Amino acid sequence: MLVFIACGSEETISDETASILLSDRDFTPDSFVTAGWKKSKQYDTATVPESSEIWYGFFNQKDIEIRFYETHEAAVEFGVPAATSSIEGAVKRSKGGKLLDFSGGSFTGYADYLVAGNAVLLCEFDRTRCDQLVANLE
DSSP, X not given: OHHHHHHSOHHHHHHXXXXXXXXXXXXXXXXXXXXXXXXXXXXXXXXXXXXXXXXXXXXXXXXXXXXXXXXXHHIIIIXXXXXXXXXXXXXXXXXXXXXXXXXXXXXXXXXXXXXXXTEEEEEESSSHHHHHHHHHHO
């Protein structure tokens, strides 16, 4: 919590804290498949620092990219800034409300994220489907 206080405003703290769930658990891609996520394509981890695996898939007709890290702490330290950067980049590449850039193989229509244990989920449009998927893990 001290890291968030030192690095961000009070609003950022509450937003980031609300996006962190199940900090005491570790997940694999199969954990999410069992919860109902449809795994589709694996991405190279070279552009996402410290990630161990990156998978694209969908849940309830919405795209969800899941980035895995060795630990929950690594997901927060490295995954949150990478997710925020991906979302900010998607906003910059949008045109007329429709996201057009699919460069680098990764879908860029993510508007929100959440951290579940050692995984960072990038969520299409909003967190609704990501929240539902994580609820299925419990």
